[in-house]
Amino acid sequence: MSTSIQVRRFEEEFARLRRRQRFQLFGYSLLFLGIFHVAAEFSQFTLERLVAGLPRIGEYIGKTLPEIRYVSLFSDVATWYYGILKWLQLLGDTLLIALMATLFGAAGGLLLCFPASRNLVGRYWIYFAFRRIAEIARCVPEVVYALVFVVAFGIGPFAGFLALMAHTTGALGKLFAEANENIEERQLDGVRAAGGSWLEVIRYAVLPQVLPNFTTYTLWRLELNIRSAAIVGFVGAGGIGQELYQAIGLNYYEDVSAIVLMIVVTITMIDLLCERIRHRIIGRESLQWA
Amino acid sequence: MGLSAASVDSAQLASWRERFPRAFGRTPRERAILLACGLGLAAFVVFCLVRFDASPARIVNGMERFGRIAGALFPPTPGDAFWDLTKAMLESVGMAFLGTLIAAVIAVPLGFLGARNVLPIRLLRFPIRRSFDFLRGVDALVWALVYVRAVGLGPLAGVLAIATTDVGIFAKLFAEAIENVDRKQVEGVRAAGGNAIKTVRFGILPQVLPIMLSNVLYMFESNTRSATILGIIGAGGIGFALSDRIRAHRWDEVGFIIIMIIVVVALIDFFSHLLRTRVIRAGGTRPLVLAEETAAPAAPEATDKRR
Numbered sequence: 196m197s198t199s200i201q202v203r204r205f206e207e208e209f210a211r212l213r214r215r216q217r218f219q220l221f222g223y224s225l226l227f228l229g230i231f232h233v234a235a236e237f238s239q240f241t242l243e244r245l246v247a248g249l250p251r252i253g254e255y256i257g258k259t260l261p262e263i264r265y266v267s268l269f270s271d272v273a274t275w276y277y278g279i280l281k282w283l284q285l286l287g288d289t290l291l292i293a294l295m296a297t298l299f300g301a302a303g304g305l306l307l308c309f310p311a312s313r314n315l316v317g318r319y320w321i322y323f324a325f326r327r328i329a330e331i332a333r334c335v336p337e338v339v340y341a342l343v344f345v346v347a348f349g350i351g352p353f354a355g356f357l358a359l360m361a362h363t364t365g366a367l368g369k370l371f372a373e374a375n376e377n378i379e380e381r382q383l384d385g386v387r388a389a390g391g392s393w394l395e396v397i398r399y400a401v402l403p404q405v406l407p408n409f410t411t412y413t414l415w416r417l418e419l420n421i422r423s424a425a426i427v428g429f430v431g432a433g434g435i436g437q438e439l440y441q442a443i444g445l446n447y448y449e450d451v452s453a454i455v456l457m458i459v460v461t462i463t464m465i466d467l468l469c470e471r472i473r474h475r476i477i478g479r480e481s482l483q484w485a
Numbered sequence: 486m487g488l489s490a491a492s493v494d495s496a497q498l499a500s501w502r503e504r505f506p507r508a509f510g511r512t513p514r515e516r517a518i519l520l521a522c523g524l525g526l527a528a529f530v531v532f533c534l535v536r537f538d539a540s541p542a543r544i545v546n547g548m549e550r551f552g553r554i555a556g557a558l559f560p561p562t563p564g565d566a567f568w569d570l571t572k573a574m575l576e577s578v579g580m581a582f583l584g585t586l587i588a589a590v591i592a593v594p595l596g597f598l599g600a601r602n603v604l605p606i607r608l609l610r611f612p613i614r615r616s617f618d619f620l621r622g623v624d625a626l627v628w629a630l631v632y633v634r635a636v637g638l639g640p641l642a643g644v645l646a647i648a649t650t651d652v653g654i655f656a657k658l659f660a661e662a663i664e665n666v667d668r669k670q671v672e673g674v675r676a677a678g679g680n681a682i683k684t685v686r687f688g689i690l691p692q693v694l695p696i697m698l699s700n701v702l703y704m705f706e707s708n709t710r711s712a713t714i715l716g717i718i719g720a721g722g723i724g725f726a727l728s729d730r731i732r733a734h735r736w737d738e739v740g741f742i743i744i745m746i747i748v749v750v751a752l753i754d755f756f757s758h759l760l761r762t763r764v765i766r767a768g769g770t771r772p773l774v775l776a777e778e779t780a781a782p783a784a785p786e787a788t789d790k791r792r
Contacts, residue, residue, distance in 0.1 A: 231586070234579035237572070238640040238721065248636035248645070255635040288536065295533045298526075334747045338626070338714045342731045343739075347554055348547035353537040426626050429718055430728070433537070440718075443630050451631075459622040 259452040275453055282435065282457060289434035290461075292355045293424040297417045299356075300363025304329075305409070307364060308371030309397055314383075315375060326372065332365025341427040352433025359420050359427065367416055374408040375401060411476055414469045421465055425458050558740030570726055570742060574749055577722030580640050580715070581708035584647025589701045591652050596659025596697075597685065602671075603663060614660070620653025625711050629720040640721025647708050647715075654704065655697075662696045663689060699761045706750075706757045713746045 235241070261275040276282075309315055311325035340358035348354045382400040391399065428436020435458060442450040506512050511519070563570055597603045599613050629646035636642050671688035679687060716724025723742060730738045 230582065234582040236579075237575045238579035238583055238644060239576075240579070240583050240641060240644055244636075244641050248632075248641060252632060252635040252645070255631060291533050291536060295530065295537075298530070331747065334750060335743060336710060336714045336746075338717055339727065339743065339746075342717065342728055343554060344547075344551070346731065346734070347551035348543065351538055353534075353539045353543070353547075356533075356537060422624055426624050429626060429630070439627070440630065443634060446634075455623060455627065458627075459619060462622050463618060 258448045261449045261452065275449055278450065278453075282438065282454060285435040285438050286457060286461060288352050289424045289428070289436065290421065292352050292359060292427075292432075292434055293417060293420040295356050296359030296363055296424070297413060297420050299360045300416070300420075301367055301409075301413045303360065303364030304367030304371050307368035308375055309401070311368060311372040312375035314378075314380065315393075315397070315401065326369070329365045329368035329372065332361060333369055334365070335362065337362045337423045337427055338430060341430050341432040345431045350431040350433070355424060355427040355432030355434060358432060359423055362423075363416055363420060367412060370412045371405070371409055374405045374412070378404045407476055411473050414473050414476075418462075418466055418469050421462060425462070554736055557736035558743070560737065561740030561744055562737045563741045564735070564738045566726075566738075570723065570745065573716070573723040573726050574713075574745055576640055577643075577712040577716070577724070578709055578749065578753065580643040580722055581647060581705060581712040584644045584712070585651060585701060585705045585708050587644070587648040588651030588655050588704075589697070591648070592655030592659055593697070595652065595656040596663060599656055599660035600663035602666070602668075603685075603689075614657070617653045617656045617660075620649055621657065622653075623650065625650040625708075626715065626718065629715045630718055633719045638719040638721075643712060643715040643720035643722055646720060647711060651704055651708065655700065658700050659693065659697055662693045662700075666692045695764050698764045702757045702761045702764065706754050709750055709753045713750070 261271065263271040263275070307325060307329050310321055311329055313322050316322045337358050340361045341355055344354035344357045348357065378401060382404065383396055386396045386400040424434055425436045425439075428434045428438070429440045431437060435454060439451065439454045439458070441447075442454060502509050595613070595617070599610060599617060601610065604610050604613075625646045628649045629642055632642035632645045636645070666689050670692065671684055674684045674688040712722050712724075713727075714724045716722040716726070717728040719725065723746060727739065727742045727746075730736075730742065
């Protein structure tokens with residue numbers, strides 16, 4: 196019978212496939228190794244340097260850890276966190292920077308997003324210009340904005356607020372515009388047919404559809420902004436980051452671990468809170484859609 | 486035809502107004518709540534501005550100075566350091582590449598340890614998952630500061646900083662991907678007599694590899710962004726040149742560097758996106774990315790867990 200022929204044909208086909216796969220794997224590995232080599236070359240990364248560096252990292256982190264004994268637990272923790280009042284205030288500043296930047300950034304994004312949506316503007320160049328503005332504003336990292344604003348507005352949390360706001364405006368403007376482009380067109384036609392102006396179309400046909408999305412995007416941005424607000428302090432833009440930068444620079448080892456721990460705990464708590472709110476919003480929405 | 490105004494007498498209108506107050510606009514109560522919210526928000530903004538020390542004079546002066554700076558960014562020129570800047574930019578990309586790669590390699594075994602279906606012992610899994618959270622919670626820039634102190638200035642500190650944060654991110658994402666694998670294939674390998682290693686190799690790995698790869702590519706994009714700023718605190722890459730030019734107020738060169746960063750980041754995004762869609766299509770699985778942009782909670786129907 197032809198079964199043996201079929202089996203042989205199958206075996207041949209399978210072998211050919213395997214050969215091709217092996218060949219591809221080999222090619223990709225070669226390409227990957229090449230890229231790896233170039234990357235290591237450019238970033239001066241060698242195994243010796245890594246091996247030499249690793250123990251020193253352990254040493255440094257060991258130095259930042261406080262000495263806490265069981266017998267004098269409270270006084271040790273109190274010594275470790277001697278600056279808690281000042282740090283809490285600075286942490287509060289960091290949160291205010293993030294909140295304000297998210298508030299103003301969301302407002303900016305809201306203004307930017309409607310002319311940046313392809314389905315809401317007739318003229319292509321208006322859409323193109325506003326979309327590119329949002330994208331470029333979003334491309335520049337917060338820290339770079341902070342560096343520039345510190346020069347323009349002086350050291351302090353105000354520069355940090357402006358830096359985060361600029362980045363948030365771009366990021367949310369783009370996300371909002373993408374949400375606008377995914378809406379149901381029929382409602383737009385409805386408001387237009389009833390004689391609504393452009394603003395009325397936005398208010399009565401677009402906003403009701405996208406508002407839940409806008410809220411979740413904004414909350415998610417708030418989480419990111421709290422992280423960034425702690426960072427922009429490194430270049431002089433206020434908040435707890437500035438204090439951490441000084442503590443590291445002046446080798447106040449135990450302060451470093453105390454402040455980092457405070458930041459991490461705060462960020463984790465706020466992440467959990469925002470996640471819960473977001474899920475609640477999404478949950479209610481998906482119930483309505485069902 | 487419809488309902489003309491003349492056919493409704495004022496008594497009828499009044500009775501409707503009483504029965505359906507919200508059809509005629511906001512009720513006084515709602516208006517009061519809105520007003521209170523608005524006032525509260527305004528008070529918060531004013532409080533913050535006072536706390537930030539943002540006097541009108543400072544804002545005006547700052548705007549003026551910022552306007553001058555923005556004007557001085559153009560026309561952007563590389564100065565006489567075009568090749569140095571290009572090299573620094575490539576150094577940033579190299580840092581991102583190595584950092585992502587090292588993190589991915591370390592995170593694969595950690596991800597398995599953090600997955601409920603691989604390590605069912607809750608008492609062991611909990612501290613592992615929390616340590617991922619800690620690595621993730623500390624920003625790469627903070628790690629970079631620490632590493633610059635420990636291993637000295639230069640790209641090595643940047644590579645390690647990126648790797649440290651990413652180990653936390655990858656381990657969490659990988660663990661979640663592993664927890665979401667289809668049990669049937671795993672059971673199939675077990676039923677055919679495969680041991681633990683073979684179960685992982687033939688039951689789990691083929692399912693999670695495309696997800697892992699697309700996550701790694703995604704983080705590479707995001708890390709290129711971070712690698713451009715790590716230099717500001719001395720951890721190698723283009724950031725050092727940037728902060729140097731800003732401190733020296735050489736704004737035309739600052740403009741050039743910023744444009745360079747935008748172009749390179751856009752290029753990397755483009756290629757990585759291309760690769761990612763190929764990887765995903767080949768794997769036939771939706772990616773499970775939780776970092777910037779893609780982590781943006783998608784439209785309600787997309788995040789619906791019941792699908």
